[in-house]
Amino acid sequence: MSGHSTYEPKNGFSRWLDARLPVGRLVWDSFVDYPTPRNLNYWWTFGGILSLCLAVQLITGIVLAMHYTPSAATAFNSVEHIMRDVNYGWLLRYMHANGASMFFIAVYIHMLRGVYYGSYKSPREVLWILGCVIYLLMMATAFMGYVLPWGQMSFHGAVVITNLLGAFPVVGDAITTLLWGGFAVDEPTLKRFFSLHYLLPFMIAGVVILHVWALHVVGQNNPTGVEPKSKADTLPFTPYATVKDGFAMSLFVILFATFVFYLPDALGHADNYIPANPLVTPSHIVPEWYFLPFYAILRAIPDKLMGVLAMFGAIACIFALPWLDTSKVKSMRYRPQARLYFFIFLVACVILGFCGAKLPDDQVIPGLETFQLLDSKLNSWVWLSRVATLYYFAYFLLVMPLLGLFEKPLPTPETISSPVLGGDKKD
Amino acid sequence: MLRKVTLLAAALLLVGGPALANSGVEKPMAVDFSFEGPFGRFDQAQLQRGYKVYREVCAACHSMSMVAFRNLGDPGGPFFDPKYSAATGQTSNDNPVVKALAADTQVPDIDGETGDAITRPATPADYFPSPFPNVIAAKAGNGGIAPPDLSLMAKAREGGPEYIASLLQGFGPPAHGVTLAPGQHYNRYFPGGVIGMAPPLAPDKVTFDDGSKSTVKQQAEDVAAFLMWAAEPHMEARKQMGFSVMIFLILFSGLLYASYRRVWRGESH
Numbered sequence: 001m002s003g004h005s006t007y008e009p010k011n012g013f014s015r016w017l018d019a020r021l022p023v024g025r026l027v028w029d030s031f032v033d034y035p036t037p038r039n040l041n042y043w044w045t046f047g048g049i050l051s052l053c054l055a056v057q058l059i060t061g062i063v064l065a066m067h068y069t070p071s072a073a074t075a076f077n078s079v080e081h082i083m084r085d086v087n088y089g090w091l092l093r094y095m096h097a098n099g100a101s102m103f104f105i106a107v108y109i110h111m112l113r114g115v116y117y118g119s120y121k122s123p124r125e126v127l128w129i130l131g132c133v134i135y136l137l138m139m140a141t142a143f144m145g146y147v148l149p150w151g152q153m154s155f156h157g158a159v160v161i162t163n164l165l166g167a168f169p170v171v172g173d174a175i176t177t178l179l180w181g182g183f184a185v186d187e188p189t190l191k192r193f194f195s196l197h198y199l200l201p202f203m204i205a206g207v208v209i210l211h212v213w214a215l216h217v218v219g220q221n222n223p224t225g226v227e228p229k230s231k232a233d234t235l236p237f238t239p240y241a242t243v244k245d246g247f248a249m250s251l252f253v254i255l256f257a258t259f260v261f262y263l264p265d266a267l268g269h270a271d272n273y274i275p276a277n278p279l280v281t282p283s284h285i286v287p288e289w290y291f292l293p294f295y296a297i298l299r300a301i302p303d304k305l306m307g308v309l310a311m312f313g314a315i316a317c318i319f320a321l322p323w324l325d326t327s328k329v330k331s332m333r334y335r336p337q338a339r340l341y342f343f344i345f346l347v348a349c350v351i352l353g354f355c356g357a358k359l360p361d362d363q364v365i366p367g368l369e370t371f372q373l374l375d376s377k378l379n380s381w382v383w384l385s386r387v388a389t390l391y392y393f394a395y396f397l398l399v400m401p402l403l404g405l406f407e408k409p410l411p412t413p414e415t416i417s418s419p420v421l422g423g424d425k426k427d
Numbered sequence: 428m429l430r431k432v433t434l435l436a437a438a439l440l441l442v443g444g445p446a447l448a449n450s451g452v453e454k455p456m457a458v459d460f461s462f463e464g465p466f467g468r469f470d471q472a473q474l475q476r477g478y479k480v481y482r483e484v485c486a487a488c489h490s491m492s493m494v495a496f497r498n499l500g501d502p503g504g505p506f507f508d509p510k511y512s513a514a515t516g517q518t519s520n521d522n523p524v525v526k527a528l529a530a531d532t533q534v535p536d537i538d539g540e541t542g543d544a545i546t547r548p549a550t551p552a553d554y555f556p557s558p559f560p561n562v563i564a565a566k567a568g569n570g571g572i573a574p575p576d577l578s579l580m581a582k583a584r585e586g587g588p589e590y591i592a593s594l595l596q597g598f599g600p601p602a603h604g605v606t607l608a609p610g611q612h613y614n615r616y617f618p619g620g621v622i623g624m625a626p627p628l629a630p631d632k633v634t635f636d637d638g639s640k641s642t643v644k645q646q647a648e649d650v651a652a653f654l655m656w657a658a659e660p661h662m663e664a665r666k667q668m669g670f671s672v673m674i675f676l677i678l679f680s681g682l683l684y685a686s687y688r689r690v691w692r693g694e695s696h
Contacts, residue, residue, distance in 0.1 A: 038694065080493050080579070083661075090661045091668070239690045247683040254676045261669025262465050265582060273583035273658075274575075283618070417695070 006033050030216055035234035036241045037222035039416050043113040044220065045248030046106050052249055053103040054208065058201055060096040068148065070194035072187045075150035076275040094264040095256075100142050101267045102256045104290035107135060115321070116342060118330030119221040125322040127214040132319045134207050139291070141200040144193040146288055151272030156285045158185045158193075164298070167305040184278070224413055225330025233416040284359060292356030293349050297392065299360055300385040302375060310389065317396035324396055326404030334410040341399045348391040355385035453615045455586040455593040458648055462655060465670070468663050469656050474505035476635050477653025480646050482532075484627050485577060488569065490557035493578035494657050496529035497551040503663035504656065520551040529553060535560075570610040570623050581651070581658040588651040590616065595647035598626040 007025040009015040014024050067086050069078040082089035111131070114120055120128035147158045162179050166172040181188025219228065228234050235241075259266065267289060271282045287295050294311050301307035317324070332339045360382035370378040377383075461470040478499065481491070499506045500519025509515075511522040519525055529549040534556045538545045549556070559565035565573035581588045593616040601613035605620055614622045628643045635641055656662070 077493070084493065084498070090665060094665075235694060240694070243683065243687045243690045247680065247687045250676060250680040250683050254673070254680065257669065257672050257676060261665055261672060264665070270583055270585050270587075273579040 005029050030212070030237075031242075032236065032238040034216060034237040035228065035231075036220055036237050037228050037233060037416055038235045038240075039222050039224060040220065040241070040244075041223055042244075042248055043109070043117075044222075045245045046110040046113065047215075048245035049106045049249050049252045050103070050110060051208065052252075053099060053106055054201070054204060056095060056099050057103060058205070060092045060099065061198075061201065064092055064096055065198060068194075070148065070191050072150060072190055072276070075148060075190060079149045091260070094260045096145075098256065098259040098264060098267060100145060101259070101288070101290065102252070103138065104142070106252070107138060108290070111135065111318070112346070114221075116332050116339075117221055117223060118225050118325070118327070118332070120322045121325065121330050122322070123218045124214075124221065127211065127218060128322055129319060130207055130211040130214055132315075134204055134211060135318075136315065137200050137204045137207065141197060141204065142288065142290070144197040144200070147190065147193050148197060149272060150190060150276045152274040152276055152280070152282050153269045153272040153285065155185060155276035155278065156282055157287055158189065160285055161287070162189075164304075164308050164311075167308045169305070221330065222416060223331060223333060224416055225333070226413055226416055229415045230417075286357055289353065289357075292354075293352035293392075294356075296352040296354075296356035296385040297389045299356070300382065300389040310393075314392060317393065321396070321400070324400040326401050327407070327409070328404070329409040329412060331412075334412050335403075335407060336410065337407045338399075338403055341395060341403065344391065345395045348388040348395070351388040352385060352392065355381045355388065360385075452618055452620060453593075453597070455589040455616060456596075458589045458592050458651070460588060460648075460652060460655070462652070462662060465666060467666065469503060469505075469652065471505060471507070472637055473649050473652045474656050476633075476637065476639060476645075477649040477651070477656075478505045478528075479635065480628075480633050480650040481577070481653055483633050484646075485650065486555070486558060488558055488565075488574040488624075489577045490559075490565075490574075491555045491577045491657060492557060493554070493576075494660075495552065495554045496525055496532075496549055498657075498660055499528060500525040500551070501660060503660060505653065522551070525551045532556060572623050574624070577654055577657065579658045581655040583658075588655040591654055592647045592651035595628055595650070596643055 005025055005028075007018070007022075007028040009018045009024065017023070018025055064082060067078065067082045067089065069075060079093065082093050084090075086092070114128065114131070143157075143161060147154045162176055162185060165179065166176045168175065177183065179189070179192075180186070181192055222228075269286065286292070294314055297314050298307045298311040301310050327335065327338065329335055332342055358381040361376050361380050363377070363379050364381055364384050365379055368379045372378075373383065375382075460467070461473065462468060497519045498504055500511060500522035501507060502512060504519070506522060506524045506528070507519070508522055508524065511517045511519055511525075529551050532549045532555075533546040534549040534553050536545055536547050537543070557565075559568060559573075562573050581591060584590050586593070594614060597614045597616035598612060599615060601607055602615070602620060605613060607613060607621060611621050611623060612625055613620055614624075628646045630643060631641045633641055633646055635645075639645055659665075
């Protein structure tokens with residue numbers, strides 16, 4: 001979309017259409033002739049993989065909705081009807097359920113790639129924020145989708161998460177009542193969650209169009225973080241990027257298929273095969289794996305409202321990233337110190353994920369007796385999650401702003417195609 | 428590197444996530460089921476024995492409301508017969524073994540003429556009848572807790588069929604410090620150790636038609652396998668399709684990689 005269009009209509013019809021609605025030109029300029037930096041590595045294939053994930057979720061979801069009934073009395077059985085009696089229903093449902101996890105694996109890699117290579121920095125701030133909006137919509141969609149089978153974990157997960165919003169002063173109760181459609185998670189909640197679960201993916205698709213549009217205005221970042229300066233720095237999207245994306249997609253689908261066909265329930269929870277029963281609370285309510293780090297942050301804070309604010313703050317930090325990072329150098333390839341803090345950040349996120357899945361007061365190191373510190377023993381998941389939460393926020397609010405001011409980055413190459421000596425090492 | 432870390436994290440969460448804290452309770456015994464692994468299939472003879480255990484023992488208290496008699500004759504099921512499959516233009520409803528098994532069981536119905544409540548022999552289209560007319564009756568007959576439906580039991584508990592096989596063999600004298608109220612039993616695999624269900628199995632309680640020795644272990648493992656089939660009746664179709672899909676994807680990825688190398692040949696990057 002940026003620069004001069006090289007599209008040439010090949011026949012009478014395409015010339016006629018091009019003068020009236022230049023969709024052919026749009027596709028040509030966006031996905032064929034579009035210049036991509038020649039040094040993109042495999043971390044850059046996840047954008048394409050994510051569009052595949054969205055397509056899979058939409059298609060399987062639309063067919064599943066033909067067989068599912070959003071009613072507290074029949075939802076659970078209708079899912080089992082899909083699993084047992086609908087032709088290839090088991091395939092659709094396992095693709096949809098595991099597809100959500102695949103979607104999040106891909107989006108986390110895509111986001112972390114953006115952080116590592118500084119893809120959020122000027123002029124890509126709007127591109128980054130649109131991506132964050134997509135991520136936020138994905139979380140809402142995934143949460144509501146998990147409620148639809150109306151199993152024990154669906155129901156009690158919905159109770160826990162919707163109750164969080166009640167922590168907000170003044171408006172909290174009104175919000176939860178509106179969300180529930182009553183005074184508890186029940187029939188109206190399920191119905192509105194189903195409706196929204198069907199709506200939000202199309203909103204995601206809309207924001208994806210904006211995301212791709214913004215991308216094609218500013219162009220892709222690349223592993224050096226140096227903007228392309230001449231034609232020698234870029235290659236046309238087709239065939240170079242399409243074939244590389246295609247190969248990466250195919251490998252990703254192998255991972256996807258491994259879960260769908262051989263480990264279909266590995267990422268789920270056994271309790272969700274028990275029909276929802278408001279009178280019996282599962283011994284341990286855990287969200288899906290992709291929410292666990294945020295769940296750990298929530299539980300790390302003893303105060304409910306502060307916990308909720310910390311959880312939303314953790315997401316807000318990602319939005320604010322373009323203005324938190326003060327470094328002029330985009331890629332961490334030339335920022336050895338930033339790289340170190342980044343990998344500690346990764347470890348902190350994984351630790352938070354573990355903490356979110358455990359009972360807060362259980363021991364991290366079994367058998368090690370430690371002293372009581374405030375509300376729990378030091379050797380407990382809740383204290384580990386506090387340490388990791390502290391690092392999570394310190395990374396965004398201290399490391400990001402200060403490191404850019406004090407670090408000494410390595411020299412960056414002049415152009416992509418002529419990298420400085422020793423600067424273009426693979427990582 | 429990035430991707431490896433993320434995948435490792437996902438894999439670790441997968442292992443660590445569901446590990447619930449049920450201290451003092453033993454982990455399920457390892458059972459070598461035929462349906463484990465990417466090429467695992469149900470052992471049809473074992474499913475048939477398991478059905479007999481379910482029908483003669485479990486069904487006295489537990490419903491299995493999501494399974495119909497016709498399912499018994501579906502591909503991958505205990506009484507599947509290729510003579511009565513899509514290949515011959517017939518269905519499991521035509522399978523005489525399934526018809527006979529259904530007819531052995533009485534199901535409630537409404538008389539089409541008079542509207543009176545009646546019972547009649549089941550047909551393959553009927554779902555397994557429940558032992559109690561309603562939940563209140565099920566609770567009243569079982570010390571206040573309704574016996575859970577078994578349709579999905581093998582997927583609804585951590586440990587799945589191995590947990591079920593272990594639980595059925597796990598009854599014994601209570602561990603030190605555990606006191607049992609009347610109607611309670613001790614089971615070393617049940618979370619908390621105290622279970623309402625009395626030991627359901629006993630040697631020779633079920634006579635197997637194939638001559639297998641009717642030990643508690645045999646009965647427990649057979650019924651656990653049957654419950655796995657009941658919870659996941661399309662498991663064989665899933666694994667078979669997965670194999671074809673994997674072969675295709677690996678070849679397709681190879682082809683794409685070759686194309687990638689060819690397209691990028693001579694381009695520095």
